[in-house]
Amino acid sequence: MNREIVLSAFDIHRSYGSADASIQVLRGADITIKIGEVVAVTGPSGSGKSTLLHALGLLERPDRGKVLICGENGWALSSRKRAELRNRKIGFVFQFHHLLEEFTLKENVMMPCLIAGESSEEASGKADRLLERVGIIHRASHFPSRVSGGEKQRAAIARAIIMKPDIVLADEPTGNLDADTSAGVEKLIMELAEEGSRSFLLATHSQDLASAVHRRFSLGSGVLREVK
Amino acid sequence: MKQKLLWALARRHVWSDANSTVVRMVSALSIAGVAIGVAALVILQAFMGGFTEAVATGLTAMNPPLHIYLPGGGHMDDFDLGAVQSIASEIPGITRVEGVLEKPAVVSGAPGTVSGAMVRGGNNAGLTIGMDLARELGVTAGDEIRIASTAGVEISGMGRVLVDTIVALAVDSVADFGLEEYNSSLVILPLNTARDIFRAHGELTSLGAFVEKGTDPVEASELLNSALYREYAGGGWPVYMSCIPFLAFHGNLFKALGLERAAMTIVLALITVVALLNLSSALTMIAMEHRRDIGVMRAMGLPPSGVFRISILRGFLLGGSGAVTGLAFSWISIFTINRYFPIKLDGTVYWIDVLPGVFPVTTALVVTLLTILVCLAVSTFPAFSALSRSPSEALRYE
Numbered sequence: 205m206n207r208e209i210v211l212s213a214f215d216i217h218r219s220y221g222s223a224d225a226s227i228q229v230l231r232g233a234d235i236t237i238k239i240g241e242v243v244a245v246t247g248p249s250g251s252g253k254s255t256l257l258h259a260l261g262l263l264e265r266p267d268r269g270k271v272l273i274c275g276e277n278g279w280a281l282s283s284r285k286r287a288e289l290r291n292r293k294i295g296f297v298f299q300f301h302h303l304l305e306e307f308t309l310k311e312n313v314m315m316p317c318l319i320a321g322e323s324s325e326e327a328s329g330k331a332d333r334l335l336e337r338v339g340i341i342h343r344a345s346h347f348p349s350r351v352s353g354g355e356k357q358r359a360a361i362a363r364a365i366i367m368k369p370d371i372v373l374a375d376e377p378t379g380n381l382d383a384d385t386s387a388g389v390e391k392l393i394m395e396l397a398e399e400g401s402r403s404f405l406l407a408t409h410s411q412d413l414a415s416a417v418h419r420r421f422s423l424g425s426g427v428l429r430e431v432k
Numbered sequence: 433m434k435q436k437l438l439w440a441l442a443r444r445h446v447w448s449d450a451n452s453t454v455v456r457m458v459s460a461l462s463i464a465g466v467a468i469g470v471a472a473l474v475i476l477q478a479f480m481g482g483f484t485e486a487v488a489t490g491l492t493a494m495n496p497p498l499h500i501y502l503p504g505g506g507h508m509d510d511f512d513l514g515a516v517q518s519i520a521s522e523i524p525g526i527t528r529v530e531g532v533l534e535k536p537a538v539v540s541g542a543p544g545t546v547s548g549a550m551v552r553g554g555n556n557a558g559l560t561i562g563m564d565l566a567r568e569l570g571v572t573a574g575d576e577i578r579i580a581s582t583a584g585v586e587i588s589g590m591g592r593v594l595v596d597t598i599v600a601l602a603v604d605s606v607a608d609f610g611l612e613e614y615n616s617s618l619v620i621l622p623l624n625t626a627r628d629i630f631r632a633h634g635e636l637t638s639l640g641a642f643v644e645k646g647t648d649p650v651e652a653s654e655l656l657n658s659a660l661y662r663e664y665a666g667g668g669w670p671v672y673m674s675c676i677p678f679l680a681f682h683g684n685l686f687k688a689l690g691l692e693r694a695a696m697t698i699v700l701a702l703i704t705v706v707a708l709l710n711l712s713s714a715l716t717m718i719a720m721e722h723r724r725d726i727g728v729m730r731a732m733g734l735p736p737s738g739v740f741r742i743s744i745l746r747g748f749l750l751g752g753s754g755a756v757t758g759l760a761f762s763w764i765s766i767f768t769i770n771r772y773f774p775i776k777l778d779g780t781v782y783w784i785d786v787l788p789g790v791f792p793v794t795t796a797l798v799v800t801l802l803t804i805l806v807c808l809a810v811s812t813f814p815a816f817s818a819l820s821r822s823p824s825e826a827l828r829y830e
Binding site: 254283287291292296304305306307315316319321347 | 437735827
């Protein structure tokens, strides 16, 4: 196994609907991402970017194909092992932040550590450092409904990287933010990728973000192509 | 993954300041529903059980737990008493056997007062009368009453002759016998005095046997009956005496009370079932409200077992809070009613003047535990439903 590769996927197929009215969303997608690489997938709305990210992030089983996370065949594992793999190796950032409304920003950030069985003190220390890093430590004890969209997305990013995952999958991380806030979040993502030699796979519409990454793919008609 | 985290998630899903008002209202209503159901069941049992117990206690306080009598009617005498005493002495649990002579009489106290009474001669040191009868006769301890026996009528060659059977006796004490029936009519005095009043020397109307604390009167009466049978049938004699537990005389009353209690329990159990159905729909709503959150948690690595446990814990929290609240509410209600708002009854109809509430510990615990178990059972539906969805489906849920 090539130790440089954190994620590789082969021949990913996914369709929705019944046999007679099926929509082929992914038609044999292949992708490989190395340590520290920031990769973007662009494509129009409904092109299957989220489906691809969910399949690669072990959230949605593809009809066919194989996903290796740090060499482990994710879809061949039991659901418990797969959950563990997601917890340790993969971070997620969603377009609508998806923070848990009943928990403060800090508690949200701590959540992956708590799921992993770490103590509250340990998780709290890590969360404080990350909230400081993403610039929202002053909002640590606020509930998501009381902070701005940009602050929510920064908390979501901190939550995605608290377990020091090998790869972060971000689905339209700036899709729901205004231009200024988007720029801040994009800058933060690029800095975090550089700081931690962490790989990012971003599904995005943002030309600014797509132009700043190391490699870029486009998804259209179910086919994933690298844009040279 | 720690249990504490799952508890925190379940707790905040059902109740958190950050929840929507609808979720909080649904949670509060389902807790209240379960609480009312549990409290209604426990309070019903407390008062129905309290009534039965008060009547039974009143009856047994004034009567020996075992009653030995002649099935065909007729009077017994000291010989029968001696025989039964000797047979009963070998039966474990029976402490003593006494003879009773009980007959109706007319009593009068203060001038112008007169009342019918039941005069019971037994193992009593002095003369005790029921408090309502004392009030009616206008007497207290130390006053004199006159007892006239209708049994003192003899037929002679001269025709019907009224024998002077009016006896004046001092009241030693006035007692609350527990039941209105006894308080308004009973006069208790020594056996020999009763025999003098009724001119019935050596005569007894029944025998009463007492049992040790903890001995079941039904069991003791069966043992005494078999001993009587062995004694007489074994010797070729007819078995002429029979023993029954005193409360069996009022078997129909207790059966009717039991039937009423069972019927009301069923009605109130149905109320609790309705509350549990409401709780089930509340859990489904809360599960739908948090479907996406569960998807996020799964993306962060929450295993399927965690998803399942969160759903079960939500049910436990709502049902458990409801059941425990109901339990506490029922205890407080029973205490408050007993202490500050006693339920008055007409003693001439119900035998007792105040309906006592006796907190039914075992029933209350069984009802609470059963309710919690059913809550856990109904929470499995949203739990399995959450498991059947992929994290991706849950994340896309809007």
